[in-house]
Amino acid sequence: MAALAAAALALAACSTLPGSSDSPSASSPAASSQPGTSATPGQQPGPNQTPGQAVAPGPNSQGTFDSVHAAQVLSPTVALIIVTTTAGTGEGSGFVIQSAGGTSYLATNNHVVQGATKVLVAMPDGRHYTASVQGADALEDVAVVKVGDNLPVALFADSTRVQVGQPVVAIGSPLGSQGFGTVTVGVVSALHRTLSNVSGGDSRSSEALADVLQSDAPINPGNSGGPLGDGNGHVVGMNTANSSNAAGIGYAIPSRIVQRVAQNLIAGKAPGHPYLGVCFMTVEDALARDPSVKGYGVLVMGVAADTPAQRAGLKNGDVIERVDGVDLNNGQTFGGVIQLHNPGDPVRLTALRSGAKLELNTVLGDRPPGGGPTCNTP
Incomplete structure (x- = not known):
């Protein structure tokens, strides 16, 4: 993950399991209408959005922020992702970004599924599936996995409208199955952080550096690929890394970048940079x-x-x-x-x-x- 592998960072990465789990068969209880499956009434998808996605009208203020509401809207779309590689088995997070015709796509981090020989997706309602990797972009650390069922869809907010001090929720599985659907709350601490192991020295920077959000919502191993949501329960970023040198510092890839890359991967295209x-x-x-x-x-x-x-x-x-x-x-x-x-x-x-x-x-x-x-x- 060249764009996010700074020496002072620790990827929120998969939490490691002691051994591989058996492949569960897809379990398919009847799908029900759940929060996050459709756009807010009156909203129209933006020019870079697929059907079922919406741009949030704007960030909620601290005075109206309701983390319970945000979690209730977003949590049904957040999955535990279990990955088997030649090195063993680990766990990360992901969230559903598109669903139609019996096929759903989930966004996660590239470093969660990199080198996977088997990918399993478990949803909070008990459904679980063997998934395939639709595509991955190592530079932006974004990947998409595919499952054969209709799942509740998370809505994207416009990350360019996020404000410093805006409250957010981070949802994921920091302890794997033991921490399934964990919700932590914080604020956006900074915008436009640049994180990379590529530099020219003397504070010179390359334009290839990623542009990420910084928050103080606790992010730990297993949170990788989970959403960072606003007060509406809409996704403003995808959690990807935390600081190994300080507490209370986590990083998320902005939603606009996640959308751009993921939509290309879903279409079978190599994302441009x-x-x-x-x-x-x-x-x-x-x-x-x-x-x-x-x-x-x-x-x-x-x-x-x-x-x-x-x-x-x-x-x-x-x-x-x-x-x-x-x-x-x-x-x-x-x-x-x-x-x-x-x-x-x-x-x-x-x-x-x-x-x-x-x-x-x-x-x-x-x-x-x-x-x-x-x-x-x-």
Whole structure:
């Protein structure tokens, strides 16, 4: 999981079992109408959503947050995922994101199902199935598994509307079957965190870094792949990692990224990874080296040859302040804005060069294997 394997992190990962479990046959009690199976009345699916998914009208305030309600809405869609590999058996979490015609798809983390020889899905209503891995994306740490039944569907909220301080619930199986459907409560502590083991040193960052939410809702082994929900019981992120160096810090992949990747996997497509081809450091980090740096956003430290960045006309020393009109300040990151796009999308960059504003246009590429050509940085 290259994009989320920071040295200071511990994946919320599968909890390890002492031995393999027998394969349970699919148990199919009559399906019933359950919370999370349909959109809120009057809501229409967004342009990047499949039927049965809805964008939440907005985050609930602390004063109206009801964790019991959120858990009642979301919990019926959350599964325990039991994975057998050549190394043994482990457990993680997942949640149903699409269901129609006797087939349901669940989102989970790639690191939960990586190397699986057998995948079992257990639902809170007692139904359990042998599942197949529909597809996986190691870079974004998103995978989709498929089962042959209609299951209650979780609704996605728009993670770009999540606010710092917003209360959330994390649902999963931190102790495997012993902790099935555990609910923990916290708040969104920060937005647009970048977590990776890929760096250029001296605080330089690669655009391939993931953009994740930080919360203080307790996340432990077995929570991987479970949902982070808002007060409406809608999914704002997928829990993926916690900090090994501090308590009360957990990370979740934003719902917009989970949706984009999962929908491609369900369609049998390889998910694209938007790519510009620039190496950079934040202006805040650059100021520690050179107090004369102007502007805000990110300082371009290198432009890779034959990339969208080069074709846009970016140069070393440019400061990118906006992407498609979104200011790279107040916690908004370059990687966070780019991650919301698909390869082939046009983007407009607002940059500062020698004190003058520039408007540069280009079309995002697809990240090449291995991250693409290296940047020549000073």
